[in-house]
Amino acid sequence: MAELYYMNIEDPISAEDYQTLLGTCASDKREAIHKFRFEADRKRTLYGEVLARFMIAKKTGVTMKDIEFDKNSYGKPYVKDQNEIFYNISHSGKYVVCGLDTEDIGIDIEEIRDIDLDIAKRFFHVKEYEDIISREIREQAHSLYDFWTLKESYIKFLGVGLSKPLNSFYFMINGESVQLCSQEDHTVYFHRYLLQDNYRLAVCVSTPDHIHMEKISLHDLVAYIKSES
Incomplete structure (x- = not known):
């Protein structure tokens, strides 16, 4: 555990x-x-x-x-x-x-702040960007940081740093369900937390x-x- x-x-x-x-x-x-x-x-x-x-x-x-x-x-x-x-x-x-x-384990925590959607457009997968902008304005920041922490936790789990571009894989989020779409041949699991309403935390583990x-x-x-x- x-x-x-x-x-x-x-x-x-x-x-x-x-x-x-x-x-x-x-x-x-x-x-x-x-x-x-x-x-x-x-x-x-x-x-x-x-x-x-x-x-x-x-x-x-x-x-x-x-x-x-x-x-x-x-x-x-x-x-x-x-x-x-x-x-x-x-x-x-x-x-x-x-x-x-x-x-192996990867974690990422981010303080939720005012967002620049151009960041998601430039660095995220197009499917994630489309998901973010499809949401209500007040939900877009939480959605962006949800994707961001998931992606960072996965990269840190792999331990390959910036050699793996953020747009080379993507997540599909539906409520509490998280699906990773990647060419990597392994199974990983993600846990998400919200601390004090303005800190998003994601954890990537192998079990x-x-x-x-x-x-x-x-x-x-x-x-x-x-x-x-």
Whole structure:
């Protein structure tokens, strides 16, 4: 069963606790975090890293600091020396999300904002664009982000980055039903969520099992790190 944890970067955090989180990261990740100009970007990157380490540590028993990551040729991260642990991170606005499974997993979260339908016309499949513009004006934004997160979650599941164009496959959405139309010869399953009415989240997994989804606090993360000391 896949697990999904999410957290809010706007929750208050002390300088001491921030350093505790930072201390779980590898030196190159800490340097990358420091280079971000805006605090929100630093927090999204840091919290995503710590959230992944926390979930992997709970599953494997390896301490958070000792977990090592690498990337495939397309830049998709994976856990070194762990053949049955797969994870994926996504963040947008105030939310950071991490998914964990025993097989490949792809997730994407997007904050629903004012839309430019030209984006869908340029990058989405024509069938998806036609679906979006056929809807009531007030529904078009949710529809666009529904397709967007589904497509991103699928690409991240495949781990091939931008080498697979967004218009090379398409989705048909009918209520809760999602059908993927693609030349890939495999079966995947999608789960969709709406957080606080303005965040759309999609998860792509290889089995139809239920996904455990849970919000976690900074306090719980810090407490877990300290328990490993």
